[in-house]
Amino acid sequence: MSKKVLIIYAHPEPSSLTRQLVDVSVECLSARGHEVLQSDLYAMGWKATFDEHDFPERVNLQRLSFGAESAHAYSSGRQTADVAAEQEKVLAADAVIFQFPLWWYGMPAIMKGWIDRVWAAGLAHGYKGAGNAYRYGDGAFKGKRAMLSVAVGGPAEDYSPRGINAPLEQLLFPITHGSLYFPGFDVLPTFAVYGTGGLTAAGAAAAKEAWRTRLKGLFEDAPIPFRPQNGGDYSQTNELKSHVAPGQTGLMAHIIGAEERQTQVMQVEELS
Amino acid sequence: MSKKVLIIYAHPEPSSLTRQLVDVSVECLSARGHEVLQSDLYAMGWKATFDEHDFPERVNLQRLSFGAESAHAYSSGRQTADVAAEQEKVLAADAVIFQFPLWWYGMPAIMKGWIDRVWAAGLAHGYKGAGNAYRYGDGAFKGKRAMLSVAVGGPAEDYSPRGINAPLEQLLFPITHGSLYFPGFDVLPTFAVYGTGGLTAAGAAAAKEAWRTRLKGLFEDAPIPFRPQNGGDYSQTNELKSHVAPGQTGLMAHIIGAEERQTQVMQVEELS
Numbered sequence: 001m002s003k004k005v006l007i008i009y010a011h012p013e014p015s016s017l018t019r020q021l022v023d024v025s026v027e028c029l030s031a032r033g034h035e036v037l038q039s040d041l042y043a044m045g046w047k048a049t050f051d052e053h054d055f056p057e058r059v060n061l062q063r064l065s066f067g068a069e070s071a072h073a074y075s076s077g078r079q080t081a082d083v084a085a086e087q088e089k090v091l092a093a094d095a096v097i098f099q100f101p102l103w104w105y106g107m108p109a110i111m112k113g114w115i116d117r118v119w120a121a122g123l124a125h126g127y128k129g130a131g132n133a134y135r136y137g138d139g140a141f142k143g144k145r146a147m148l149s150v151a152v153g154g155p156a157e158d159y160s161p162r163g164i165n166a167p168l169e170q171l172l173f174p175i176t177h178g179s180l181y182f183p184g185f186d187v188l189p190t191f192a193v194y195g196t197g198g199l200t201a202a203g204a205a206a207a208k209e210a211w212r213t214r215l216k217g218l219f220e221d222a223p224i225p226f227r228p229q230n231g232g233d234y235s236q237t238n239e240l241k242s243h244v245a246p247g248q249t250g251l252m253a254h255i256i257g258a259e260e261r262q263t264q265v266m267q268v269e270e271l272s
Numbered sequence: 273m274s275k276k277v278l279i280i281y282a283h284p285e286p287s288s289l290t291r292q293l294v295d296v297s298v299e300c301l302s303a304r305g306h307e308v309l310q311s312d313l314y315a316m317g318w319k320a321t322f323d324e325h326d327f328p329e330r331v332n333l334q335r336l337s338f339g340a341e342s343a344h345a346y347s348s349g350r351q352t353a354d355v356a357a358e359q360e361k362v363l364a365a366d367a368v369i370f371q372f373p374l375w376w377y378g379m380p381a382i383m384k385g386w387i388d389r390v391w392a393a394g395l396a397h398g399y400k401g402a403g404n405a406y407r408y409g410d411g412a413f414k415g416k417r418a419m420l421s422v423a424v425g426g427p428a429e430d431y432s433p434r435g436i437n438a439p440l441e442q443l444l445f446p447i448t449h450g451s452l453y454f455p456g457f458d459v460l461p462t463f464a465v466y467g468t469g470g471l472t473a474a475g476a477a478a479a480k481e482a483w484r485t486r487l488k489g490l491f492e493d494a495p496i497p498f499r500p501q502n503g504g505d506y507s508q509t510n511e512l513k514s515h516v517a518p519g520q521t522g523l524m525a526h527i528i529g530a531e532e533r534q535t536q537v538m539q540v541e542e543l544s
Binding site: 012013015016042046048049050051052063064065066067101103104105106107108109110112113115116119132136153154155157158160161162163164165166167170171173174175177178179197229234237238239240245248249250251252253254 | 284285287288314318320321322323324335336337338339373375376377378379380381382384385387388391404408425426427429430432433434435436437438439442443445446447449450451469501506509510511512517520521522523524525526
C-alpha cells in the first residue's frame with residue numbers, strides 16, 4: 001500500500017555519503033510506490049535557533065518563556081510559516097527518516113534546531129494540554145514510524161559494546177527515545193555507516209545496498225522495544241516498577257530485553 | 273590564585289533561571305578574584321549552522337568536506353573571525369562552563385552549533401594532525417576544566433536511576449565525554465536544577481545557593497573519572513581490555529568505579 005514518507009536531511013554537499021543515501025531513499029521509496037516528502041535543511045536555509053522570532057504574537061512581551069509562547073503559538077495558529085509547514089509534513093507522513101552525519105555524537109545544529117522549533121508545546125510535548133500524560137508510546141505521532149540514518153566518521157570498533165566512544169544506540173538514545181519515542185513514534189533501529197572518512201567506492205556501494213535493504217523493511221521491521229509509559233511498567237512517579245528489569249538502572253533498562261542484546265544498531269562493518 | 277573562567281550560555285531571557293544562574297557565576301567567580309569571560313550566544317547572534325560560509329578560502333571548491341575544510345581553515349588561519357575569537361577564549365581559559373536549558377535531552381541548537389563550529393579539526397579533533405592519537409584525556413584542552421550547568425523542566429524522578437527519561441549523566445554523556453573529555457578537558461559532574469517549569473522563588477533561591485557551592489569547588493572538586501584513552505585501559509582498537517570493567521558494556525563502563533555509584537549528577541531535589 002502506498003504510504004507517505006518524509007525525509008529530513010542535513011548535509012549541503014550533493015556528493016556526500018549522507019546525500020547519496022538520501023538519493024537512495026528517494027529512488028527506493030518512490031519505486032515502491034510511496035510518496036516522498038523532503039526537507040533539505042541546508043537548501044531551505046532552515047533557521048536553527050529557537051528564539052523570540054518564533055513567536056510573532058507573544059502572550060507575554062515582558063518575559064520570554066519558550067514553553068508558554070510555544071503552547072500559545074501552536075494552539076492559536078500563530079506559529080511561523082516554516083514551522084507550521086514542517087509540522088504538516090510530519091502529520092501527513094506515515095514515516096519520518098532523519099539522515100545526517102554524526103557531529104560530536106549528535107545531530108548537526110541545523111537539525112537539532114528543527115527538533116527544537118518544530119516539536120511545539122501542545123504537539124510533541126504537553127499533548128492535549130495534559131502535561132506528561134501522553135508520551136513515550138503515546139502522543140501526536142502515535143502510529144507513525146521514525147528512523148535515523150547516520151554517517152559516522154570513526155571506525156565501528158570505537159562504537160562497539162566496549163568501544164571507547166560507547167555504542168551508537170546509547171549515544172543516540174536522547175534522540176531515538178527522548179525526541180522520537182517521546183511524542184509517539186515507533187522508532188526503528190538506527191542505520192549507521194562507519195568509517196565514512198576513508199570510504200572507498202566499493203564501501204559506499206555496500207553502504208547503499210545495506211540501506212536499500214533497510215528501507216524495504218521500513219513498514220515491516222520491528223521497532224526498538226522501548227517500554228511505553230502507560231503500559232504498566234512504570235510507577236506513578238514514572239520510575240520502573242521493582243519487578244521490571246530488576247536491579248537495572250540507566251537508559252538500557254527502558255528497552256525490553258536489552259540485557260539479552262549487545263546493540264540494536266544495525267552495523268555496516270567499517271568499509272574502508 | 274586568580275584564574276580565567278569562560279561562561280558560555282544559551283538563553284535570551286534575562287529573568288530565566290539559566291540567566292539567573294549565569295549572574296551567580298559572574299558574581300561568585302569575580303568575587304573570588306577570577307577573571308570572567310562570557311559568550312552570550314543569543315546576544316552575539318551566534319551563527320548556529322556549520323556551513324560553507326565557515327570556510328572563506330576553500331581548499332576544494334568542487335566538493336564540500338567539513339573535515340578537510342575545517343582542518344585547512346584552522347591550520348592556515350583562515351577561519352571566520354567569530355570562530356577564531358571563541359577558540360582564543362577557550363585557549364585562554366582555565367575553566368569553561370556551559371549554562372543552558374535542557375531541550376530535548378541536549379543543548380539548544382545555538383549551543384550545539386557553537387560546538388560544531390568552534391571545535392575545529394586540528395584543534396578539538398585530529399589534534400596535531402595525528403588522527404585519534406590525542407583524545408579522551410589528551411588533546412588541546414588538557415589541563416583545563418569544564419562543567420555543564422543545566423536547567424531541566426521535568427521532575428528529578430524522571431531522571432532518577434530508574435526514571436523514565438534515564439539519568440541525566442547518561443543523556444549528557446555525548447557532551448561530557450564525547451565533546452569535552454574528548455578534546456582533553458577534565459569534566460566536573462553536571463550541575464542540574466530540576467522542575468524549573470514550576471520553580472518557586474524559594475526554589476530558585478535554593479538552586480542559586482547550590483550553584484554557589486558548586487562554583488566554590490570549580491578548581492578543587494574531583495572530575496568525572498572517565499578512563500583516559502592512553503592510560504592503559506584500552507586495546508589497540510580502542511576497546512576496553514578484558515580485565516577492565518569485566519563483562520560491562522556501554523557508556524558507564526568508561527567511568528572508573530561507575531558500578532559503585534548511582535549517578536555523578538549532583539541533584540538539587542525538585543524545588544517547586
